[in-house]
Every structure is written in structure tokens, then in C-alpha cells.
Amino acid sequence: MQVLMAAFLVCTLLSPQGRGGEAWPTHTACRDESLQVLYQSCDALQDFGLSVDQCLKQVKPNINIRFGIILREDIKELFLDIALFSKGLSILNFSYPICEVDQPKFSFCGRRKGEQISYAGPVYNSGFEIPEGEYQVLLQLYTQDRSTVACANATILCS
């Protein structure tokens, strides 16, 4: 029976890892009494780290975030797509350039595939208040040839 056990162990160890099959864990970007932001990486290849400094219903302008990821692509050009849903209905879609050849907005623009980057700083948002409810947000960071740099399914719970 031991042999069988050993064989089983070897087998599980050798068999390819369940990439794609298993989803990345859901992380908490921030949590407070009335607001909670959860996210999950939707890039099959890797997870990433994100935290938001202040978790307030009344979002202040220029909130600080911390973000850490391994780049799978050069980010000479980098774009962000945000899609916001509530109760399954699309509320807002927009696209925003973060790095462009003629305007690299952030100091990490131009870093290369394989580099690990961690950003701690403001995101230059305007202030707004989040109405009560549950929201789904799809965030995608991609390069000029539409290769994914990061992808996140986020849930905002506001009570």
C-alpha cells in the first residue's frame, strides 16, 4: 500500500499544475465599517497586489494606492480600461492612457518585461461619494498590442 501511496504522491507532484483551472484568491484592497473593496486577478498567468490607503465612502481626491506586479510585457505604452457594473447593468466604461510614447505620465513608464514594479503613490482621481450598494468593476491594464499586463475583477461593497 505504501508503494501505491508513493506512486500517487509522485503522480500528483509530476502532473502539471492546475493553471487556469484554479482561480487566484480574492484579496481585500481595503476594508472599513461602511466600505469594502475586494479584488481577484483575472490574468490566468499571475496574481498581483493592490491596497488602497483610505477606505472611505466619501472618496478623497488623489487617493494613494500601493501596487506590486511582475511585468509580462514592456510598458512603453500602457492603457487602463475600467468597466463599472451594478446589478448586472453597465454604468460606466472608460479608457485612460497611463504611459504613451509622447507622454509617459508615471515614473514606471518604459520599464521592461520581467521587471517587478511596485508603485506607492497617488492615482489622481477626483473626489466623489459612493452611493450605497454593491458594484462590480473590471479593470484591465494592457499594452499597445492589447497584451494583458494586469486584469482585476473587483467588488465594491458600500453600506
Next chain:
Amino acid sequence: MAPRVGCFLLAVLISASCKVATSSDPMCTEKEANKTYNCENLGLREIPDTLPNTTEFLEFGFNFLPAIQNITFSRLINLIFLDLTRCQINWVHEDTFQNHHQLNTIVLTGNPLIFMAETSLTGPKSLKHLFLTQTGISSLEFIPVHNLENLESLHLGSNCISSINLPENFPTQNLKVLDFQNNAIHYISSKDINALEQATNLSLNFNGNDIKGIEPGAFNSKIFQSLKFGGSLNLSVILKGLQNSTIQSLWLGTFEDTDDQDLTSATFEGLCDMAVESINLQKHHFGGFSPSTFRCFTRLQELDLTATHLTGLPSGIEGMNSLKKLVLNANSFDQLCQINAASFPSLTDLSVKGNRKKLDLGVRCLEKLENLQKLDLSHSDIEASDCCNLQLKNLPHLQYLNLSYNEPLGLEDQAFKECPWLELLDLAFTHLHVKPSQSPFQNLHLLRVLNLSHCLLDTSNRHLLEGLLDLRHLNVQGNHFQDGSLSKTNLLQTVSSLEILILSSCELLSIDQQAFHGLGKMSHLDLSHNSLTGDSMDALSPLKGIYLNLAANNIRIIPSHLLPTLSQQSTINLSHNPLDCTCSNIHFITWYKENLHKLEGSEETVCANPPPLRGVKLSDVKLSCGMTGMGIFFLVVFVFLLIVLLIFSVKFLLRWKYQHI
């Protein structure tokens, strides 16, 4: 004993099935047969046996190779490009690339290198590009100098380097790019720069290093292609340090996430003592302008002030006579006249793209720019009811004009009379109001490229494109035609020199048979993303040898009389159509298989009908129409049975007859 044997057998069986599972691992993808392969993210521990010996370009990033040595790549001796990004390489042992004579690029980005042997990079006859980005290097002595004589670019970003002092025997004669981004370099000494003496036309990148000091005279009489000091806090230290140097392009911009000091006239004093052709100051703040702010900019040819929080440029800037290119993107002007263009009489290239406020073009704001050739005013919320003769007054040499992504523009008759030399006009995504039967582009005899995509054109105006005698490239994507039909008389008939025509996403249902008559020079026609059917292809019969894109239409059946029309084109894309794969389309399917070399997007050219064949690639469909083998078999059996029956009944009849004689 017996249960043990059974157990063992079971174990062998399981591990055998295990083998099968591992061999079905994802494989490298072939990008170009026998030459280019991508094996990224496969968790490989060695070069797979499936890669041919002829491989030249290999992307092998995100695998697991703790040590690379002589035998690691020994089979792939034809390698030219090798990407080993983030393979957890600790050791690069001696003679790793000994037999790779053609190797030209090695990428080692993101590997935690502990040691590279003295001969670890020897072998390649002409190693040109070496990427050692984020490999934990703290001293340049780490890099083995043997066989770097041909090196053209060396990438050392995101390490812990604090001094750029190259080892004495480091060969620099062919070096063109030296990248030190995001290191810890705070001081540049004369000795550091002298070590680069042999390099000519060098580009040095110090972005993300906070340079606090440069030894006076360090750059004395040195020549550089480009120098980047992005995100540096103290520009005046840098400009003083660059005294007496000659620099083609100097990048001194900052970033959203970097603190910066206000720029004053004192900041730029050092600029008087150096020769710079082009300077970039993006995202800085100017602490007010004085008459002397631009005192040292007199020899500049290009100035980039992207997102520098400007609401205007001061009038009466003197001495900027030689400026050829000015970039004022992403600022906050209310009116174009606030840039005081008269200060830059030699300007050939002006860009005011992405203005943060609604930009009023004003009247005659650019009239002093007689030499202007290129003008970009896109994404600036420009709105004008009578465009553009007063707004673009006196721009006789303008060749390129970009007004795309703006608010609605009302174009008058002969709207661009002031710029008769225009060669390219981009109005994409700007709604255009043109009065019925007027011709806004009337006098643009030299215009070659016109982008009118998503302009909400009145396509029933047959005079819209009149006067465009030399138009080669026309994009009318996303505009709509009356009744979804391109009729016999349409706006294209006045542009007979057309070579490239984009009519995609125009909600077209049909095209008249005569619609493209007179467009004999056409070489590229894009009709994708419409609702055309096979019947519209009659209109294509006058066209020969063109690239034809019919993707994402409503084509089900292509009648056999239209196949010669398709045959006479050079490339055809029929992907994403609801193609019929029944016998009623057999002629087309046969033609398709015979002409596969002409077809683009054949992976996405699939059947929609009949249901069992839905999603099957057209090239894989096997149809036999007419009598099938099975049918013939049954017919033969039936006839045979009939004959047998006949013989028996004749026999029976005769016997019955004889019996009753």
C-alpha cells in the same frame, strides 16, 4: 506477496498514466516555421526536444533554469535571439554560449544572478544587445568583459548601481545605448564620462536616478545622441554639469508621481553654455515667466512642453527664431492665440493635442507661421461653426493637419483654401456639418490621405469629395449611407485616383453593380463589418488584383458566376461570415479550397449552416454532392432485387402457363 505485486503493478500503471499526463504539457508555440518559437510560462527546466535545431529566435522567459551552462542550449547552435527573462537563473557558468556564433541578443532581465563566469558570454561572433535589467547588479565589475567588443546596447536598469564608472578594459567603441534607469546614481564624475570616450553617438538614460551633482567639466566637449535625466529633482545642477557638451536630444521631463521644483530663469542658465537641439520638459511647473526665462533657448530646434500646466506663453519671447518644432500638448489654453505663435517664426511643426480645456481656434492665431508644415490639434474639444479659412489663415506650406477627436465642425465651401498644399487631413471622430451640395475639400489638389471615419457625413452629397484630384487613401469607416446602399451615383465618383478605400462599419446592406466604376486604380478595399450578401459582389467585377476585406458581413452563399470576380483579386478575407456549407454552395467551397493561398483569416472562416458543420473551418469541409456512395450501393441492390423478382415472376408465369396448356 500477491497483494504486493498487485500494488506494484497498480503503481506502475498509475505512474504510466502519469507519464501520459505530463507529456500532454502545453507546447512551445511556433511563430515562424523552424525559426521562431515562444516557450514562455511553461515551467520548463530544459530546452524541450520538440524545438528544432534550426531555431533562431527563442522566447524562453518565465521558465526555471537555476543554472545555465555549456550543455543547456548546446543543440540550438543557430540561435540569434535568446530571451531568458525571469527564469530564476542564479549562475551563468563558463562557456555557456561557446558554440552560438550567431547569437546577437541575450535577455537576462529579472534573474537573481549570483555570478557570471569570466567566459560566460564568449562564443558569439557579434553580441550586440545585452539585457541585465533588474538582476541585482551593484557594481559594473560584475559584468564579464570578454566578448563585449561588438556591444551596441547594454541595459542595466533597476539594479543597485551607484556609479557608472566602467571597468578600465570595458570595450565601448560600438556602444550606442547605455541604460541606467532606476538605479542609485547620485553623482557623475569626469572619470565616469571619460571612460565612455570611445563611444560615438551614445544615448545615455539616467531616468529615475536622483542626480545631485555632476563634477564641473565632466561633459566638457563631449557629444551625445541623447541624454535622459527624467524625474531628476534639480535641473539646474544637471544643466550646469552639462557645460560645453553637444547633445542632440535632452530629456528633462518629470512624472506625476515625482516631486518637482518650479522652473525659473535661473534653472536654465546652464543651457547657455551647451549645444542642444531638442529638449523635453514635460510635466514641470513654470514659476511665472520673465523676459529672461527663455534667454538660453535661442539655439533650440525642438521644445516639448507637454502637460506643463501652461495657460499661455508670454508674448515677446526673443531669440527663439530657430525653433522648428514646438509641442504644447495637454496644457490648458483657452484660445490658440495664447501661445503667441509670432515668437516662433521658423516653426515647421506645432502640436496642441489633448488640450485640457475647450480650445477656441480664434482668428488668424497662426498667421505668422508661414513655414508651418505639420499641425496637430486633435483631442482638444475644438468647436467651430465656420471652419477653417479664418482659423488657419496664411498657412501656405501646411502639409499635415490633424483635427481628429474634436467637437462638431461646420465646414464651409472650400474650407481649406488657406492651405492648398495639404497632403494629409485627419478628421476622424469629429462630426462634420457640410451644407448640401457644397464641396469643402474643393481646392486640395495635392491631398493624398483623407480620414473621415466616424464623421457623421451626409453621404448623399455627391459633391462632398469634389476637387480631390490626387486622393489615394480615403477612410469613410463608420459613416452611413441612405437605405444602407451604396448607389450607382455616389460620392466616390469624383475621386478616381483612389488606391485605398475603407468602407467598413458603414451598415451597408448592398452595393450597386456600377458603384465602383471609374475606380480603376484601387488596390485595397475594406468592406468589413457591414451586412453585405454574396449578391453585392457584382460591384467588384471592375476591380483586379486588389486586397479585398469582406470579413464580418452577412455572406451565406456566393453564386458560381461571381467566382471569377473573386479569382481575379490578390488577397481576400471572408472570415466571420455566416457561410453556407451545404450543396447549394458547393462551387464556392470547391473554389475556396483551390485558392487557399489567396485567403486571409482562414482560421476564422467557418460554416454557419448546416448545424452539424457550424464552426467547422471551410477548408476542412468535405462535401460530396450529387450521388453519394451509399446511394449508389442502395440503388444497385434495389435494381438487383428488382431483376431477381422479375426473373422469378417470369419463371412463375411461364410455369403456370405450361401447367395449364
